[in-house]
Amino acid sequence: MIRTRIYLENNAVDLYDDVAAEFTYAIDDVKEFASRNTSFSKTITIPGSSTNNKLFGHVFEFTSSNPYDNALPNVGTNFNPAVVANCVILVDNIQIFKGVLRLLQINVDRGTLEYECAVFGELGGFSNAIANLKLENLDFSGYDHAWTVENISASWQSINASGYYYPLIDYGKVSTNKHDWQYKALRPAYYVREIIDKIITGSGYTYESSFLDTNLIKRLIIPQNTKVMQQRSELILGASINVASYTSSSNIAFTTNTAGDFVYSSTNKDFTYNNPASVTSDITISFGGTVTAINPSLNSVQVQLYRNAVLIGLNTFVIDATPQNFSGVITASNVTFNQNDTLYLRIVINGEFNMSGGVLNVQSQNPEQLIPVNYGETIRMNEHIPKGIFQKDFITSIVKMFNLYITEDANREKHLIISPGTFFYERGEDTLFAINDFGDLLEVELGTYLIIEPGQSAFLDWTAKIDRAKPMVIRPMSELNARFFEYKYRPDNDYYNEQYQKKYDLGYGDRIVDTGFSFGGNKDTAQLIFSATPLVGYAGEDKVYPTIYKLSNVGPSQVEDATDHNIRIMQAKKKTTPSWQILDGATVKATYTEYGYAGNLDDPKTPENDINFGAPRELYFSLPSGEEYPDTNLFSGFWFDYVAEITDKDSKLLTAFVKLNELDIANLNFSRLIFIDGALWRLNKIIDFNTEDTTRVEFLRVIELTYQ
Numbered sequence: 001m002i003r004t005r006i007y008l009e010n011n012a013v014d015l016y017d018d019v020a021a022e023f024t025y026a027i028d029d030v031k032e033f034a035s036r037n038t039s040f041s042k043t044i045t046i047p048g049s050s051t052n053n054k055l056f057g058h059v060f061e062f063t064s065s066n067p068y069d070n071a072l073p074n075v076g077t078n079f080n081p082a083v084v085a086n087c088v089i090l091v092d093n094i095q096i097f098k099g100v101l102r103l104l105q106i107n108v109d110r111g112t113l114e115y116e117c118a119v120f121g122e123l124g125g126f127s128n129a130i131a132n133l134k135l136e137n138l139d140f141s142g143y144d145h146a147w148t149v150e151n152i153s154a155s156w157q158s159i160n161a162s163g164y165y166y167p168l169i170d171y172g173k174v175s176t177n178k179h180d181w182q183y184k185a186l187r188p189a190y191y192v193r194e195i196i197d198k199i200i201t202g203s204g205y206t207y208e209s210s211f212l213d214t215n216l217i218k219r220l221i222i223p224q225n226t227k228v229m230q231q232r233s234e235l236i237l238g239a240s241i242n243v244a245s246y247t248s249s250s251n252i253a254f255t256t257n258t259a260g261d262f263v264y265s266s267t268n269k270d271f272t273y274n275n276p277a278s279v280t281s282d283i284t285i286s287f288g289g290t291v292t293a294i295n296p297s298l299n300s301v302q303v304q305l306y307r308n309a310v311l312i313g314l315n316t317f318v319i320d321a322t323p324q325n326f327s328g329v330i331t332a333s334n335v336t337f338n339q340n341d342t343l344y345l346r347i348v349i350n351g352e353f354n355m356s357g358g359v360l361n362v363q364s365q366n367p368e369q370l371i372p373v374n375y376g377e378t379i380r381m382n383e384h385i386p387k388g389i390f391q392k393d394f395i396t397s398i399v400k401m402f403n404l405y406i407t408e409d410a411n412r413e414k415h416l417i418i419s420p421g422t423f424f425y426e427r428g429e430d431t432l433f434a435i436n437d438f439g440d441l442l443e444v445e446l447g448t449y450l451i452i453e454p455g456q457s458a459f460l461d462w463t464a465k466i467d468r469a470k471p472m473v474i475r476p477m478s479e480l481n482a483r484f485f486e487y488k489y490r491p492d493n494d495y496y497n498e499q500y501q502k503k504y505d506l507g508y509g510d511r512i513v514d515t516g517f518s519f520g521g522n523k524d525t526a527q528l529i530f531s532a533t534p535l536v537g538y539a540g541e542d543k544v545y546p547t548i549y550k551l552s553n554v555g556p557s558q559v560e561d562a563t564d565h566n567i568r569i570m571q572a573k574k575k576t577t578p579s580w581q582i583l584d585g586a587t588v589k590a591t592y593t594e595y596g597y598a599g600n601l602d603d604p605k606t607p608e609n610d611i612n613f614g615a616p617r618e619l620y621f622s623l624p625s626g627e628e629y630p631d632t633n634l635f636s637g638f639w640f641d642y643v644a645e646i647t648d649k650d651s652k653l654l655t656a657f658v659k660l661n662e663l664d665i666a667n668l669n670f671s672r673l674i675f676i677d678g679a680l681w682r683l684n685k686i687i688d689f690n691t692e693d694t695t696r697v698e699f700l701r702v703i704e705l706t707y708q
Contacts, residue, residue: 003091003092003691004089004090004091005089005090005091005093006044006046006087006088006089006090007087007088007089007090008055008075008085008086008087008101009073009074009075009085009086009087010073010086011055011075011076012051013046013051013052013055014046014047014049014051014052015046015047016045016047022041022042022688022689022690023039023040023041023042023096023097023119023665023686023688023689023690024039024040024041024685024686024687024688024689025039025121025665025668025685025686025689026039026684026685026686027405027407027670027683027684039097039099039120039121039123039124040118040119040120040121040124041097041118041119041120042118042688043104043116043117043118044116044117044118044119045114045115045116045117046114046115046116046117047113047114047115048060048106048112048113048114048115052115053113054076055075055076055079056075056079056081056103056115057075057076057077057078057079059079059081059103059106060106060108060113066078066079066080068080068083070083073085073086074086081103084100084101084102084120084125084128084129085100085101086099086100086101086125086413086414087099087100087101087119089119091662091691092662094662094663094665094666095410095666096662096665096666096689097119097121097665098121098122098408098410098413099119099120099121099122099124099125099408100119100120100122100124100125100128101117101118101119102117102118102119102120103115103116103117104116104117104118121408122205122408122414122415122416123406123407123408123416125414126200126203126205126406126414126416127392129203129204129205130199130202130203130390130391130392130395131390131392132390133199133202133203133390133391133392134387134388134389134390134391135195135385135386135387135389135390135391135394136382136385136386136387136389137202137391138195138198138199138202138382138385138391139198139382140164140190140381140382140385141380141381141382143163143164143188143381144378144379144380144381145164145378145379145381146376146377146378146379147183147229147373147374147375147376147377147378147379148375148376148589149183149582149589149590151166152166152183152186152582152596153166153590153592153594155188155596156574156594156595156596157574159218159219159572159573159574160218161191161193161194161217161218161219162191162193162194163191163194164188164189164190164191164381165188165189165191165221165572165596165598166186166187166188166189166596167186167187167189167221167223167545167546167570167572167596167597167598168181168185168186168543168545168595168596168597168598169185169186169187169223169545169546169547169548169598170185170536170545170546170547170548170549170560171184171185171187171227171548171549171562172548172549172550172560172561172562172563173549173559173560173561173562178538178541178543179541179543179580180580180581180582180583181580181581181582181583182582182583182584182585183375183582183583183584183589184229186582186596187223187224187229187384188223188224188379188381188384189221189222189223189224189570189572189598190221190222190381190385191218191220191221191222192217192220192221192222192398192569193212193217193218193220195222195394196212196395196398199391199394199395200416204414205414205415205416206412206414206415206416207415207416207417207418208415208416208417208418209417209418209419210419211402211404211418211419211420212418216571216609219571219572219573219602220569220570220571220572220611221569221570221571221572221598222386222567222568222569223546223568223570223598224384224386225386225564225565225566225567225568226384226564227562227563227564228372228562229372229373229379229384230370230371230372230373231370231371231373231379231380231383231384232367232368232369232370232383233258233260233364233369233370233371234363234364234366234367234369235258235260235361235362235363235364236258236260236261236262236279236281236362236363236364236369236371237256237258237259237260237262237271237343237360237361237362238256238257238258238359238360238361238362239254239255239256239257239258239264239271239359239360240254240255240257240357240358240359240360241253241254241287241345241355241357241358241359241360242254242255242268242355243354243355243356243357244354244355245352245353245354245355246347246349246352246353246354246355247352248349248350249346249347249348249349249350250346250347251267251269251270251344251345251346252269252287252344252345252346252347252355253267253268253269254268254269254271254345254360255268256268256271256374257377258371258374258377259271259372259374259377260371260372260374261273261274261275261279261371261372262274262343262362269344270342270343270344271342271343271344272340272341272342272343273337273338273339273340273341273342273343274339274340275339276339278336278337278338278339279336279337279364279366279369280334280335280336280337280364280365280366281335281336281337281362281363281364281365282331282332282333282334282335282362282363282365283305283312283313283330283331283332283333283335283343283360283361283362283363284329284330284331284360284361284363285303285305285313285329285330285331285345285358285359285360285361286327286328286329286358286359287303287327287328287329287330287345287355287357287358287359288325288326288327288328288355288356288357288358289325289326289327289347289353289354289355289356290323290324290325290326290353290354290356291319291322291323291324291326291349291351291352291353292322292323292351292352292353292354293322293351293352294319294322294349294350294351294352295350295351298349298350298351299318299319299320300316300317300318300319301316301317301319301326301347301348301349301351301353302314302315302316302317302347302348302349303315303316303317303328303330303345303346303347303348304345304346304347304348305330305332305343305344305345305346306342306343306344306345306346307335307337307341307342307343308341308342309342312332312335313330313331313332314330315328315329315330322351334365335362343362345360375584375589386567389529389567393529394529396529397528397529397530400526400527400528401528401569401611401634401638402420402634402638403420403421403638403639403642404418404419404420404421405418405419405420405421405670406418407419407670407671410666410667410668419671420638421638421639421641421642459672459673459674459675459680460672460673460674460675461674461675461676462658462674462675462676463675463676463677465658465659465660466656466657466658466659466676466677467656467657467658467659467694470656470657470694472654472655472656472657473654473655473656474652474653474654474655475652475653475655476651476652477646477647477648477651477652477653477700482515482522482523482524483514483515483516483522483523484512484513484514484515484522484523484524485512485513485515485523485524485525485526485643486510486511486512486513486523486524486525486526486527487510487511487512487513487526487613487614487634487635487639488507488510488525488526488527488528488613489507489508489509489510489527489528489530489531489532489612489613490527490528490529490530490531490566491507491531492531492565492566493550493563494547494548494549494550494563494565495547495549495550495551496508496534496536496547496620497531497532497533497534500534500616500618503618504617504618506617507532508532508533508534508612508616509532509600509610509612509613509614509616510532510612510613510614511612511613511614511633511635513635513643513647515647516647528569529566529567530566530567530568530569531565531566531567531568532568532600532612533546533547533548533568533570533599533600534546534547534616534620535547535599535600535601535604535619535620535621536620536621537604537620537621537622539622542577542578543575543577543580543595543597544597544599544604544605544621545597545598545599546568546570546598546599547620548563548565548568549561549562549563550563569611570598570599570600570611571598571599571600571601571602571611572596572597572598573597573598573602573603574594574595574596574597575594575595575596575597575603575604575605576593576594577592577593577594577595578593579591579592579593580592580593580595600612601630604621605623605624605627606624606627607623607627607629607630608630608632609630609632609633609637610629610630610632610633610634611633611634612633612634613633613634613635613639614633614635615629615630615631615633616629644703645700645702645703646700648703650701650703651700651701651703652700652701653684653698653699653700653701654676654681654698654699654700654701655696655697655698655699656676656696656697656699657694657695657696657697658694658695658696658697659694659695660686660689660694660695660697661691662691665686665689668686670683673702674699676699679701679702680701680702681699681700681701681702682699682700682701682702683697683698683699684698684699684700685697685698
């Protein structure tokens with residue numbers, strides 16, 4: 001009798017008499033610092049039956065070329081071996097595995113066909129689903145908006161995990177007095193909570209997490225991170241002709257819609273190209289007007305297009321009587337602009353006329369041309385997401401920051417449960433809302449393990465399941481862990497990060513934990529993809545803000561230079577402040593008594609928590625009198641208990657063989673503690689489970705029974 005059943009995209013797979021497969025179940029690996037694991041199997045061999053051949057789309061045929069639609073199940077004529085297929089495995093009608101299947105190879109031997117496969121838990125499927133996707137693959141186009149002070153200030157009013165937010169960041173050359181700021185110091189940022197949501201749901205998964213709904217996560221942002229706000233556009237200059245009256249020949253005035261690299265004069269009658277890189281373009285101008293009076297001896301009007309005072313296009317109209325309307329188009333192709341080249345439109349007439357309107361478009365011949373975004377122009381949010389960041393790396397860094405555990409729901413397909421390690425392990429059947437170190441409400445399990453009684457729901461008693469005929473191995477964690485644990489942000493070379501690193505031989509916001517193990521290896525490192533961002537304040541100024549620029553020259557002639565920089569993560573908060581102004585050049589756009597703060601601290605004046613791993617050794621701003629730098633940070637809030645437990649002198653890893661059955665695996669829950677021989681253990685890994693023999697299992701000794 002075949003006890004095992006495998007279902008591929010809900011289709012039964014033909015098997016041999018029974019499947020010889022071993023499954024490993026894991027959530028953590030204390031031997032590999034800050035790692036997270038998923039379940040997987042060793043190779044499963046499946047016969048090449050007619051049913052299985054159909055399920056695998058006859059992929060073994062040399063000339064096979066199946067169409068593929070990712071909206072359909074990955075099976076049959078739609079089978080794609082490069083894409084995972086949903087898989088469920090049952091033993092005696094009890095589900096022991098749910099995840100995805102990967103076809104490894106096909107063996108053909110003297111007319112016999114076999115498929116070698118492996119299955120991976122849903123975390124592996126989730127990781128596979130986003131493996132090659134980057135943050136710029138996410139869609140934020142619903143938040144496209146004009147870069148105006150109205151939209152900037154409106155973003156400060158509601159900090160709630162979605163939309164966009166405008167933090168004040170000193171990118172260099174955006175303020176002459178560090179009090180009033182050019183609008184270019186305020187660029188859109190994305191909410192971490194929404195990025196996570198789009199990554200998970202975009203991969204076809206659902207999730208639940210009270211932690212992701214905390215205020216801490218809701219206020220985390222990812223700012224735009226390029227030297228200049230640029231976006232792709234064939235239209236490198238777009239302007240509308242102003243409605244106006246003229247009494248003689250004149251250059252025509254415009255209102256600019258898209259300025260790009262062009263700067264227009266104070267009279268709005270000419271445009272100057274202001275980029276060292278040349279661009280070749282095509283120019284189209286449509287226009288219209290009415291001649292109201294004209295010298296009878298000169299019965300024409302001419303519209304002329306100039307580049308650098310050289311005529312490159314014109315259109316002439318004969319005027320038979322007045323008033324008389326005229327309209328037309330001027331085109332010029334393959335026009336190259338070098339830095340400081342000028343462009344203007346002129347009407348030549350001996351008389352009077354009214355310009356009724358028109359449009360000037362200068363289009364690059366390169367459809368991927370990057371042009372700066374200027375005040376009032378539309379910001380296309382999809383184009384300003386930090387580039388080159390893999391979604392899986394983003395999720396991994398969030399996991400490392402907050403010591404998160406991501407587990408699969410055993411009863412819901414493609415459903416993930418996300419929880420910080422501090423509140424991952426069960427504490428009883430009742431629940432309460434607890435306050436974590438960051439001041440957030442979390443729904444956690446209630447209870448302690450100080451009283452251990454048989455049948456207590458907070459743990460499972462596996463004492464009788466231990467195979468005493470096989471050796472039990474107990475290893476002190478000091479033999480497995482490194483001497484030093486490093487928690488690090490990624491280094492970056494902006495001025496303050498670089499100076500801090502040189503001065504202290506440590507990254508801003510990093511932390512190194514010395515375990516004191518005499519025999520430990522050198523060090524283990526958990527490094528984020530994000531870089532830290534020092535906060536800076538100036539004497540006599542109230543505002544404190546992130547600073548990301550380089551300095552060229554030395555001494556009093558130092559010049560701030562904007563720079564491309566690594567992705568950053570910050571906390572956002574609206575702050576009140578003495579009156580200040582947002583400027584566009586010398587033009588005051590608005591005056592405010594609040595600003596959009598962002599930084600590693602939740603508040604730069606009354607800080608309570610920090611998303612650095614450790615307190616900086618030097619601050620570049622002054623805290624108000626009586627205020628102290630907070631000791632609540634990522635390490636103390638999310639990692640301290642974990643590290644304390646695995647580095648305790650009594651911490652140990654037990655490896656034993658356990659008699660596990662299908663129900664044990666079906667009900668497997670890594671958050672349940674295990675009771676063995678009078679002690680409590682955390683389940684670390686189940687290695688090569690099979691139904692025929694006892695299974696090797698790793699346990700970590702529970703040291704801390706309560707959490708502060």
